[in-house]
Amino acid sequence: MKSKKMSPQQKNEFMWGWIFILPTLIGLVILNIIPIFQTIYQSFFKTGDFGRGNKFVGLDNYMKVFADEEVWQSLINTFKYAIVEVPVSICIALVLAALLNRKMKGRTIYRTIIFLPMVTAPAAIAMVWRWVLNSKFGLINNIFGVDVQWLSDPKIAVYTLALIGVWSIIGYNMILFLAGLQEIPADYYEAATIDGATGMKSFFYITIPLLSPSIFFVCITRIISALQVFDLIFMVMDKTNPALSKTQSLVYLFYDYSFAQKNLGYGATIVVVLLILTLIITAIQMYAQKKWVFYN
Amino acid sequence: MKFKKIFCGVLAASMIMGLMGCGSEEATINTSSTPEEVTLSINIWDTYQQPGLQQILDDFTAKTGIKTELSVITWTEYWTILEAGAQGGQLPDVFWMHSNESQRYMENDMLLDITDKIAESTIIDPENYPEDIWGLYTSSDKYYAVPKDIDTIALWYNKTMFDEAGLEYPNADWTWDDMTEAARKLTKPDGSQYGVAIRNDGGQMGYYNMIYSNGGYVISEDKKKSGYDDPKSIEAMQILETWINEGLMPSLSIMAETNVEVLMQSAQIAMTIQGSWMLSSYEESEYALANIDIAELPMSKSTGERVSMFNGLGWAASASGDHTEEAWQLLEYLGSKEAQEKQAELGVTMSAYNGTSDKWATSSSFNLQAYINMMDNMIINPYSRNTFIWDSENNEILKQAYLGEKSMEEVCKEMAAQQNKVLADE
Amino acid sequence: MEKEKSKMSIFIHIILIIVSLTMLIPFCWMILTSFKTVSETMQVDPFVIFPKEWKIDAFITVMKEMNFLILYKNTLLMILFRIICCVITATLAGYAFARLNFKGKNFAFTLVLIQMMVPVQIFLIPQYLMISKMGLLNTTFALVFPGMVSAFGTFLLRQAYMSLPKDLEEAAKIDGCNIGQTFLFIMAPLTRSSMVALGIFTALFAFKDLMWPMIVNSNKDTMVLSSALAKMQGQYVTDYPELMAASLIATIPMIIIYVVFQKQFIQGIATSGGKL
Numbered sequence: 002m003k004s005k006k007m008s009p010q011q012k013n014e015f016m017w018g019w020i021f022i023l024p025t026l027i028g029l030v031i032l033n034i035i036p037i038f039q040t041i042y043q044s045f046f047k048t049g050d051f052g053r054g055n056k057f058v059g060l061d062n063y064m065k066v067f068a069d070e071e072v073w074q075s076l077i078n079t080f081k082y083a084i085v086e087v088p089v090s091i092c093i094a095l096v097l098a099a100l101l102n103r104k105m106k107g108r109t110i111y112r113t114i115i116f117l118p119m120v121t122a123p124a125a126i127a128m129v130w131r132w133v134l135n136s137k138f139g140l141i142n143n144i145f146g147v148d149v150q151w152l153s154d155p156k157i158a159v160y161t162l163a164l165i166g167v168w169s170i171i172g173y174n175m176i177l178f179l180a181g182l183q184e185i186p187a188d189y190y191e192a193a194t195i196d197g198a199t200g201m202k203s204f205f206y207i208t209i210p211l212l213s214p215s216i217f218f219v220c221i222t223r224i225i226s227a228l229q230v231f232d233l234i235f236m237v238m239d240k241t242n243p244a245l246s247k248t249q250s251l252v253y254l255f256y257d258y259s260f261a262q263k264n265l266g267y268g269a270t271i272v273v274v275l276l277i278l279t280l281i282i283t284a285i286q287m288y289a290q291k292k293w294v295f296y297n
Numbered sequence: 298m299k300f301k302k303i304f305c306g307v308l309a310a311s312m313i314m315g316l317m318g319c320g321s322e323e324a325t326i327n328t329s330s331t332p333e334e335v336t337l338s339i340n341i342w343d344t345y346q347q348p349g350l351q352q353i354l355d356d357f358t359a360k361t362g363i364k365t366e367l368s369v370i371t372w373t374e375y376w377t378i379l380e381a382g383a384q385g386g387q388l389p390d391v392f393w394m395h396s397n398e399s400q401r402y403m404e405n406d407m408l409l410d411i412t413d414k415i416a417e418s419t420i421i422d423p424e425n426y427p428e429d430i431w432g433l434y435t436s437s438d439k440y441y442a443v444p445k446d447i448d449t450i451a452l453w454y455n456k457t458m459f460d461e462a463g464l465e466y467p468n469a470d471w472t473w474d475d476m477t478e479a480a481r482k483l484t485k486p487d488g489s490q491y492g493v494a495i496r497n498d499g500g501q502m503g504y505y506n507m508i509y510s511n512g513g514y515v516i517s518e519d520k521k522k523s524g525y526d527d528p529k530s531i532e533a534m535q536i537l538e539t540w541i542n543e544g545l546m547p548s549l550s551i552m553a554e555t556n557v558e559v560l561m562q563s564a565q566i567a568m569t570i571q572g573s574w575m576l577s578s579y580e581e582s583e584y585a586l587a588n589i590d591i592a593e594l595p596m597s598k599s600t601g602e603r604v605s606m607f608n609g610l611g612w613a614a615s616a617s618g619d620h621t622e623e624a625w626q627l628l629e630y631l632g633s634k635e636a637q638e639k640q641a642e643l644g645v646t647m648s649a650y651n652g653t654s655d656k657w658a659t660s661s662s663f664n665l666q667a668y669i670n671m672m673d674n675m676i677i678n679p680y681s682r683n684t685f686i687w688d689s690e691n692n693e694i695l696k697q698a699y700l701g702e703k704s705m706e707e708v709c710k711e712m713a714a715q716q717n718k719v720l721a722d723e
Numbered sequence: 724m725e726k727e728k729s730k731m732s733i734f735i736h737i738i739l740i741i742v743s744l745t746m747l748i749p750f751c752w753m754i755l756t757s758f759k760t761v762s763e764t765m766q767v768d769p770f771v772i773f774p775k776e777w778k779i780d781a782f783i784t785v786m787k788e789m790n791f792l793i794l795y796k797n798t799l800l801m802i803l804f805r806i807i808c809c810v811i812t813a814t815l816a817g818y819a820f821a822r823l824n825f826k827g828k829n830f831a832f833t834l835v836l837i838q839m840m841v842p843v844q845i846f847l848i849p850q851y852l853m854i855s856k857m858g859l860l861n862t863t864f865a866l867v868f869p870g871m872v873s874a875f876g877t878f879l880l881r882q883a884y885m886s887l888p889k890d891l892e893e894a895a896k897i898d899g900c901n902i903g904q905t906f907l908f909i910m911a912p913l914t915r916s917s918m919v920a921l922g923i924f925t926a927l928f929a930f931k932d933l934m935w936p937m938i939v940n941s942n943k944d945t946m947v948l949s950s951a952l953a954k955m956q957g958q959y960v961t962d963y964p965e966l967m968a969a970s971l972i973a974t975i976p977m978i979i980i981y982v983v984f985q986k987q988f989i990q991g992i993a994t995s996g997g998k999l
Contacts, residue, residue: 011825017902018825025816026831030873032836036849040841050405052384062608087639097742100735107736109726113982115970117750123931125970129749132756132963135554137565140839143770150803168746180992222839231841232933236953240689243696244554250814252842259844260377262686263401270826279840340941344954368861368941371954378938381848387855563765581962584762 043269052265062270069247072254072271077249078159083227085163086170091219093167093173099208101175102182112179116172127236130165150244152237158244162233169233174219181215182208213294221286228279231256250274320549335623337390342375345577349645356639357630363623365391383407388615390624396433396443396608400682409614414625420633426649429677430609442533442611443632446640448573449605450506450594457588458483458490458567467568467592467653469603469670470587473507473536476568476595480545483567494566494711495537497539500688501606502572507533508637510604515679516716517720520723523716525691525709526575533597538698538705549699558651561589570594573647575669581659591667605671610651610676662694687719749852757781757967764963781964782972789951791972800863801936802929805870806922812872818881818897818906822892838874847934854939865939866947870929876921883917884910920991923984930977938968940962948973 007015025238026170046055066072097115101108118126121193133140134151142148151161189211193203209216231252249257259268341350349368354365368389369634370378382388384520388407402408415421423431434442454467462482467475495503505515513530516523518536524530540546547560558575560566564581578709579585612631614624630636637650644660647668654672658665681687691712698708756764758781759774819825820832846869856867887910896903930949937950946954952973955966981988 003409013902014823015825017906018819018823018828020903021815021819021823021906022828022831024812025872025877026834028812029834029838029874031853032850032869032872033841033846033874034834036846037837037841039849040845048402051380051407053405093742100739105732105735105942107739109985111739112977113745113985114746114986116981117744117746117978119927120930120981121750121974122949122952122970123933124949125974126749126754128966128970129753132555133749133752137551138563138765140748140772150550150554153553168749176989177992179989183989201856231842231844239553241496241549241692241696243549243700246693252844255842256844260380261373261689263380269845272842276837276841283840366942367945369954370937370941374934374937374941375845378851378941381851381938382855385847385855387852387860559765561760582761721753 006139034169040269040272043266044273046266048263048265050263055266058266062266063274065267066270066274072251072274074246075249075254076253078248079228079230082163082166082230082250083224085160086166086227086230087220087223089163090167090174091169091216091223094171094178094219095209097171098175098178098182099204102179112175115175118169119172121169123232124236126165126169127233131237134161147230153242155244156245157241159248160228162237162248166227166230166233167236170223173269174223177219178212178215185211197296210295217286217290217294223285224282224286225279228275228282270273324362325554332516334362336366337356337546337620337623339365339367339627340375340378340389340392341367341369342372342393343574344369346645349640352643353631353636353639356636357627359624360630361623363626365627376696379456382502382615384668387616390620391606391612391614391627393445394434394613395610396408396678396680397609397688398682399434399613400436400680402613403434403439403441404682405509406616408441409616409618409621409624410441411428411443411509411625411628414629415440415443418629420629425634425651426632427609427651429607430611430649433609433676433680435722438489442613443628445610445612445631446646447607447609447654447672448647449607449668450502450570451570451605451667451671452568452592452594453561453571453579453589454568454592455561455564455566455589456575458564461504466590467595471592471595472598473510473533473595476547477536477539478536480540480568481543484543488547489565490564491547491560493540493568494546494552494560495540495570495698496552496557498551498692499570500692501608502575504534504537504572505606506570506594507536508606509606509676510594510602512597512600512602516681516720519682521720523687523713523720525716526713531706531709532599534705534709541699542701549696553583558697561585564588576644576661576663576665579663586662589663591664593667593670603671605675606678607672607675610668611674658695681719681720682723683719685717690715691720733942735754752969753967757971758965759964761962761964766875778964781962781968785969785972789955789969793944794946794948794973795976797863797866797940797945798930798949801866801870801928804863804867805929806925807877808867808871809873810918810921810923813876813880814911814918816877817882817914818884818910820877820881821884822887823902824909835874835877836846839878840962844934847938850935859939861945863943863945866936866945869935869940870925872930873921873925875924875928879921879924880914880917883914887913916991918991919984919987923981923988923991926980927977968978 020280043055045059047058048059050053083219101112131152132138134142136142136148136150137155139151141151149157152158184207189207190203193207230250234248234250234253236254238248242248252275254266255271255275256265257268258271320671327664339354340349342570347367351367352512354367355579379388379398380391383402383405393409415423423440427447430444430447431440434440434444452467456466459466459479462479464479467479469621476493483492484490500515508515510528511529511533513527513533513544514524515530524643525534546552547566552560555565557566557569558578562579562585564584569653579589594603594605612628614621614628618624634650634653637648638653638656640646641648641653641655641657642660647657651716654669658669694708694712694715697703698705703711724901758777758779759771760778760780763771763774816835820835826936850869854860854868859865859868870874891909891913892905895909900908922987933949933953936947937953952969955969
């Protein structure tokens with residue numbers, strides 16, 4: 002039975018399999034994979050003007066990146082952002098999904114409102130938050146009569162940004178959780194009610210464990226995107242902002258080096274570092290899921 | 298079951314249609330231009346200049362039959378596209394060039410060499426434009442762009458606030474010390490009104506003018522040395538330090554969250570220093586039209602000099618374009634007295650062509666004559682091959698002085714050291 | 724018991740209303756600002772919350788200055804073609820990754836995953852170069868180009884196919900269907916709702932894509948909504964009423980689409996289970 006030749010059945014699957022993935026694969030290779038390898042390649046070079054006259058420098062860029070305080074600071078900023086944005090948005094979204102999964106008045110309206118930020122152009126989101134949080138003309142400071150520099154105090158700006166991130170992503174997480182909740186059979190809850198479990202208890206003992214695959218999916222994808230945060234910072238933080246160095250993310254730094262300073266090699270190195278970091282974090286999560294994710 | 302099959306059939310058919318849809322989209326685009334008619338692609342970054350320039354381009358099309366297609370892209374993306382285009386040999390036919398970037402583009406032969414064409418041209422005579430602007434777009438004695446415009450710097454002030462404080466309006470005899478004195482009187486202790494505002498990135502629209510009028514410099518003539526550690530530069534920067542330390546300016550946070558011109562137009566500050574290109578912003582504000590006006594910059598007490606930084610954009614063409622002949626025709630037209638006069642007349646900007654800017658001065662109710670008067674003693678805005686790098690790093694270092702973390706003298710020396718390092722690598 | 728239940732439900736409504744308000748305040752502020760005058764937006768003492776007069780000037784100016792019909796049309800074309808391409812390629816690939824066993828599958832799937840872990844900004848210039856070499860700048864094709872395939876979509880559809888029972892295919896095989904037929908006639912129709920979900924996600928991501936449309940289609944006839952908005956807040960714009968009015972006009976159609984498709988949307992994601 003252990004013949005090296007493929008059986009007709011295997012041959013058949015091989016052929017169809019490749020036909021099916023070919024469009025996606027060709028697209029991915031041309032659009033993404035080649036540029037990724039170019040980036041990795043570039044990280045070993047000191048790039049000349051307009052991509053000409055590149056000079057091989059070995060691991061120089063990497064040595065510089067690891068010795069660069071700015072890179073470390075950006076790494077810390079990125080983590081600070083992710084540590085607030087991911088858990089807070091997941092917790093709030095979980096509670097909301099649990100509440101909105103029940104039959105109740107105004108369910109559709111609530112769901113629509115909470116999803117609203119997801120359908121708003123990012124430029125508009127950035128604009129309106131800049132305006133709402135402006136320390137002089139902003140709504141918040143004027144209504145509460147406080148004088149907080151939400152977006153330009155180096156100590157708090159990164160958390161403000163993370164909260165804007167939470168605000169704009171709750172709807173997305175909630176929809177994914179709602180979808181997951183629809184798979185949980187209603188009789189689980191009925192049984193729990195008979196056993197005397199109240200809302201709170203059933204939330205922790207039924208909803209969360211049964212929803213854990215969805216939570217895991219959201220965790221993985223949200224952490225990856227949080228580590229890549231860029232648009233928000235780019236559009237909200239001005240170049241002159243005194244809090245910029247305490248808020249800029251790794252991708253922001255990459256963008257600055259590659260696009261503004263035209264130092265492609267150095268920018269590429271930062272991206273490679275981020276890629277490795279993401280791979281490690283994702284791998285750890287994949288490993289840890291066995292401990293807490295509950296599959297049917 | 299039959300229904301299901303029909304459904305699947307429809308689904309499959311719609312998928313195929315979809316694919317074809319994608320393909321046909323591509324096909325229709327290729328046939329859209331016939332070979333004879335030439336359309337030049339043009340990139341610029343300033344939305345405010347679009348309507349005026351479009352008129353000038355329409356004139357060009359009427360004259361030559363060459364069509365143009367004008368695209369406006371915001372500053373940051375503009376340079377991203379240009380960089381990518383240069384890498385791939387796909388630059389737009391005609392585009393704006395800025396002194397921050399011109400050296401790299403010229404040295405790598407990205408821009409069309411128009412030296413011979415200018416020599417033959419009866420329309421463009423280098424004599425008619427400021428020499429320093431040519432300097433921005435010349436490399437190894439070759440011309441790579443036609444001067445488009447010129448900008449100078451002047452002082453904007455709030456008349457109503459000066460009246461309220463019982464002060465005389467700024468005038469041509471003012472020194473920087475007079476400005477400091479006025480700023481003190483115009484600053485209210487409760488933070489509702491500040492005397493003056495200049496951001497850390499306000500070199501050209503701010504402290505550069507103070508440095509050069511005081512006899513200092515930002516970069517040496519040979520572009521090898523920073524001038525920030527020159528005592529005269531430091532002395533000028535210490536005026537700025539006074540403004541910061543005495544609280545005559547809003548905090549950097551406030552200025553970062555809200556641009557200086559917005560602070561000016563919302564009656565938060567009494568004075569600021571602005572470039573002539575900012576005019577369009579003020580023209581749109583009712584408050585500004587009623588309360589704000591322009592005066593010449595103050596002069597330095599020790600030298601008695603008044604200096605304005607100036608800069609000018611250039612119209613450049615792609616060296617690798619398909620229509621370089623037509624592109625040159627357009628450059629020539631854009632540089633002609635006729636087009637330059639029209640540009641000034643329409644209030645687009647001051648024009649590079651000597652003497653045409655007087656028409657610009659009457660295009661607004663603000664005292665634009667102040668900008669024209671500043672042309673009497675202009676110094677080209679400091680630049681080198683990697684202007685952007687040392688400039689943005691300097692702005693970063695200067696933040697420390699704004700935040701009161703370091704004295705201005707320390708900061709200046711730090712900036713000089715950093716800048717010298719970048720210049721040594723050029 | 725009943726009383727307690729109604730108390731509970733009031734409590735829940737209160738929570739939901741607070742959350743909804745937090746979500747809505749920025750939008751309310753957008754609406755209020757769009758009806759104000761410029762000087763009202765910049766007045767601090769006294770701070771203006773409601774405009775003195777509800778002025779629609781900002782909307783009129785914005786409508787005049789920006790050709791929203793063209794912007795909507797371009798945005799719609801971009802979204803539509805991206806959805807079509809994405810859904811087709813992702814459905815095919817998702818099926819193969821979930822249900823077929825063949826050499827090279829794991830390697831290919833790793834490539835799909837890696838794509839998700841890199842910031843999209845690194846693709847900007849290489850993709851721009853491709854489009855400009857093809858001479859297709861300022862076309863609908865350029866807008867669609869980077870969104871023709873989707874790693875995220877492939878992933879999502881793979882999850883959907885994984886959750887389907889195995890015996891469906893067995894039955895088809897006995898009926899004499901080959902793999903292609905099985906996919907097209909039996910399996911694909913079962914994941915319709917996931918396709919709808921992917922379609923909506925694609926639409927959202929396309930609508931939010933900012934940098935790419937901005938650099939490839941800078942011409943006013945081929946520009947899309949997001950870049951037109953970003954351009955408005957360019958270097959020295961101070962007219963907040965106009966900015967907010969434009970943002971509102973740009974956002975409303977997407978809200979309508981979402982409200983209409985909301986049910987399918989949630990259902991679509993539900994069948995894909997969101998499991999790894």
